[in-house]
Every structure is written in C-alpha cells, then in structure tokens.
Amino acid sequence: MEDDAPVIYGLEFQARALTPQTAETDAIRFLVGTQSLKYDNQIHIIDFDDENNIINKNVLLHQAGEIWHISASPADRGVLATCYNRTSDSKVLTCAAVWRMPKELESGSHESPDDSSSTAQTLELLCHLDNTAHSNMACVVWEPMGDGKKIISLADNHILLWDLQESSSQAVLASSASLGGKGQLKFTSGRWSPHHNCTQVATANDTTLRGWDTRTMSQIYCIENAHGQLVRDLDFNPNKQYYLASCGDDCKVKFWDTRNVTEPVKTLEEHSHWVWNVRYNHSHDQLVLTGSSDSRVILSNMVSISSEPFGHLVDDDDISDQEDHRSEEKSKEPLQDNVIATYEEHEDSVYAVDWSSADPWLFASLSYDGRLVINRVPRALKYHILL
Numbered sequence: 001m002e003d004d005a006p007v008i009y010g011l012e013f014q015a016r017a018l019t020p021q022t023a024e025t026d027a028i029r030f031l032v033g034t035q036s037l038k039y040d041n042q043i044h045i046i047d048f049d050d051e052n053n054i055i056n057k058n059v060l061l062h063q064a065g066e067i068w069h070i071s072a073s074p075a076d077r078g079v080l081a082t083c084y085n086r087t088s089d090s091k092v093l094t095c096a097a098v099w100r101m102p103k104e105l106e107s108g109s110h111e112s113p114d115d116s117s118s119t120a121q122t123l124e125l126l127c128h129l130d131n132t133a134h135s136n137m138a139c140v141v142w143e144p145m146g147d148g149k150k151i152i153s154l155a156d157n158h159i160l161l162w163d164l165q166e167s168s169s170q171a172v173l174a175s176s177a178s179l180g181g182k183g184q185l186k187f188t189s190g191r192w193s194p195h196h197n198c199t200q201v202a203t204a205n206d207t208t209l210r211g212w213d214t215r216t217m218s219q220i221y222c223i224e225n226a227h228g229q230l231v232r233d234l235d236f237n238p239n240k241q242y243y244l245a246s247c248g249d250d251c252k253v254k255f256w257d258t259r260n261v262t263e264p265v266k267t268l269e270e271h272s273h274w275v276w277n278v279r280y281n282h283s284h285d286q287l288v289l290t291g292s293s294d295s296r297v298i299l300s301n302m303v304s305i306s307s308e309p310f311g312h313l314v315d316d317d318d319i320s321d322q323e324d325h326r327s328e329e330k331s332k333e334p335l336q337d338n339v340i341a342t343y344e345e346h347e348d349s350v351y352a353v354d355w356s357s358a359d360p361w362l363f364a365s366l367s368y369d370g371r372l373v374i375n376r377v378p379r380a381l382k383y384h385i386l387l
Contacts, residue, residue: 004376006345009055011044011370017070018352018366021045022142023077027107028358032372033067033082041066041084042120045105048374050359055374058105059120068094069139075148078106079126079168081140083153096129096137096153098168126168129153129160138187141201144194150174152201152214154187159203161214177217179205189233195241202244202258204231209246211258223261227252233277239285239307247275253290255305265305270298270339277353283360284385287340287377291350297343297365299377303335310335340381345373 017033028048034041043060065084073079083096102121129140129151136156143150151162151171157179162171179185190203200220201212207227211220229249237243243265247253251271254264273294281287286306290298303309346367356362361377376382 004378005053006343007048007053007055007374008345009046009057009372009374011372013039013042013370014368015067015366015370015372016351016368017067017082018354018364018372019070019072019080020354020357020364021077022072022074022357023148024107025358028356028362030354030356030364030372030374031070031072031080032366033062033070033084034370035066035068037066043067043070043080043082043101043123044372045101046364046372048356048362050362060101060105061120061122062099063122064095064097064125069137071140071142073148074142074144074146076168078103079148081129081142081151083137083140094136094138096140096155098126098129098151098164098171099123100126100168127164127171129162129171130173136186139189141190141192143198144192145198152190152192154190154203157185157187157205159187159190159201159212159217161217175214175217177212177219188231191234191236193236193241194238195236202234202236204234204246204248207231207248209234209244209256209261221258221261223256226254226256226264232275235278235280237280237285237307238282240305243305245278245280245288247278247290249274251275251292253278253288253300255302266302266337268300268302270300270342271296273349276349276351279354279363281355281360282357286385289353289355289363289365291353291365293349295344295346295348295350295367297346297350297353297373297375299340299343299363301335301338301340301381304337341378343373343375345375346371 013034013036021029030046032044041062045058047056065086069083081098138154140153149164153160160176161174163174187205193200209223209226227248227250231248234246242258244256253268255266271292275292277291279289286303288300348367348369350367352366
C-alpha cells in the first residue's frame with residue numbers, strides 16, 4: 001500500500017495560508033503563503049507529481065507582507081488574492097490585493113528545477129481591494145462558478161462585493177453591508193455558496209453564522225450561538241444546496257440545514273482543541289476534512305447527511321439476479337457515519353486543510369511550522385465509494 005503514504009514538504013517559514021489552484025483541473029497544485037516578520041514573504045507553488053510521488057516547487061515573492069489568507073481565481077490559473085499584514089504609522093493593517101503570477105508558472109510544470117538555480121520570481125499587483133475605510137481584511141472569496149470577475153472581501157464588520165474590471169486591474173465596489181449591533185463585531189471567515197445561482201454567501205463572526213443574498217446584500221438567515229466559542233471556518237456542501245458545515249474553538253464541527261437553523265443536523269466532536277478548517281470533498285460530499293490546533297487532520301465519512309446516504313446509487317439494470325436481494329438489503333439502511341482516518345504527520349497547529357481541485361482523492365494540510373503534507377483518501381474507501 002505504498003500509495004497511501006503521505007508526502008511531506010517543509011517551507012522553512014511559518015505559514016497558515018493554503019489554497020488549491022482552483023482553475024487548474026488537470027495538474028495537482030496548491031499555493032501556500034508564508035508568515036515571516038524578518039524576511040520577504042513568499043508564495044510557494046506546490047506541484048505534486050502523483051506518478052512519481054514527488055513535489056516540485058516554484059517560489060514567488062510576496063513583498064507586501066505576511067500572508068494571512070490566500071484564494072485562487074476560479075477562472076484564471078494565473079490570478080490569486082491575498083490578505084496580508086502591513087505596518088503603517090506603527091499600526092498593523094490587514095490589506096487585500098489581487099495578483100498575477102508570471103505566465104510561465106501558470107500551469108503545472110513537471111520539471112523539477114535545480115534548487116540552486118531556481119530564483120524567486122515576483123508577483124504582479126493587479127489591484128488593491130481598497131482598504132482605506134477598514135483596517136482588517138479577514139478573507140477574500142471568489143464567486144465559485146464565475147468568470148473570476150466577482151469577489152467578496154470581509155473587512156472588520158463589513159461585507160464588500162467587488163467587480164474586477166479592465167482585466168482585473170481595477171476593483172470597483174459594487175455593493176456592501178455591515179453588521180449592526182453592540183461592540184466590536186468582526187467577521188472571521190466566509191464562503192460563497194455554489195448553489196442558488198451563486199447569490200448566497202455565508203459568514204462567521206464571533207459565535208454566529210449568517211447567510212447573505214449578494215443581490216440585495218441583505219441577511220437571509222442567522223444562526224446565533226452556532227458554536228460555544230469563536231467560529232473559525234465554514235463550508236458549503238457542493239451537492240446539497242442547503243447544507244453548511246462550521247467549526248470553531250469549542251472543538252466541534254457542526255452541520256446545518258439553513259432552512260431550519262434551530263439546531264445542527266449533526267455534530268462531530270473528534271478534535272481536542274480549536275478546529276480551524278472544515279472542507280467538503282467537491283465530488284463525494286460524505287468526505288469531510290478538518291484541521292485543528294491539536295495538530296491533527298481528521299477525515300470523516302458523513303454519509304448519513306450526504307447526497308448519497310444509501311451509498312453509491314446503482315442502476316437496476318446493472319444488478320444480476322443473485323445480487324438483487326443483497327442490494328435491496330443494502331439500500332434500506334442509511335450507511336453509518338464514522339471517522340475514516342486521523343492523520344498525525346504534523347507537530348504544530350494545523351491552520352489549513354484543502355482538497356485538490358484536480359484529484360478528488362487527494363488533499364493537503366498545512367501546519368504553522370511550515371510543514372505541508374499531501375495525503376490520499378485510503379484506497380479501500382475510495383473503491384468502496386466508487387464500486
């Protein structure tokens with residue numbers, strides 16, 4: 001079972017920002033952003049050659065500052081957005097900008113460059129998501145199915161919808177909304193739903209989850225006290241339109257049906273510290289990935305609330321008579337949810353986990369010490385899902 005072995009890459013810098021290169025659907029490729037106070041920050045383009053089980057990397061300089069969040073355009077392989085810290089008048093601001101990588105790095109290269117000769121290249125700044133009114137950009141999310149022209153940023157208590165124009169060299173604020181209420185309300189994260197013609201975004205602030213309609217920038221639903229402590233992340237089920245997962249500092253992962261938000265559909269309590277990240281598999285939504293400050297990555301099989309609760313749907317014509325009886329029995333009972341695997345290759349807080357956009361069975365996790373681990377769904381489970 002050689003193939004299930006993890007592949008580990010060390011960045012030599014602290015890091016917390018990870019994204020697959022969303023528009024790349026052939027090569028397995030992740031982008032990682034560093035957090036260094038002393039040196040120029042970098043974006044590492046990680047190409048995974050799964051035939052030879054090796055990682056090839058290219059480095060881009062991100063001199064603007066420490067990277068807190070990174071996201072890739074769904075339409076253009078060369079375009080990405082970062083949220084980063086910069087110091088101005090001894091105040092630390094978190095800004096956001098859209099960048100383009102050099103043309104020759106846009107698609108996965110399988111030549112492994114000789115490390116000594118590969119020099120870091122620079123990102124081209126396309127535009128700033130103008131931040132004069134707000135001091136803290138929490139994250140930037142792209143319209144999922146879009147042409148890479150619509151982007152939402154969360155800054156302090158504001159949700160801002162931008163139109164990228166003139167080949168993304170200009171960001172025009174199309175509309176915005178704010179969190180009302182007492183105290184210093186701040187968004188921590190957000191996701192854009194792939195459903196409802198991409199007109200809905202979910203956000204987290206403090207212990208609350210909210211849904212927004214991007215056409216009117218009005219609130220559609222609100223789940224107060226979704227978690228006992230701060231909500232860190234959320235994700236939409238790609239195949240079930242009202243389903244949303246969230247995770248937070250109460251060590252829990254919760255699954256919600258946004259039509260009925262009084263209580264979660266399901267709760268997972270497998271981590272022993274803050275859960276920073278939750279991600280649904282894009283193709284097989286029963287596979288849910290979480291990363292936590294307990295240094296562990298957990299892959300769960302949430303089949304009872306997936307789009308195929310009775311397992312893989314088989315055509316009647318495909319079943320011969322002797323299998324008939326067996327498959328009928330199989331289809332009566334929903335399958336049981338369980339933890340598929342716990343991955344312990346990290347020794348520091350796992351701040352980011354994500355699935356490859358090219359290979360549905362492959363995922364990456366990133367811990368603060370700069371360790372990136374690439375793992376695969378166990379082969380036995382893969383065949384169980386497929387067959």
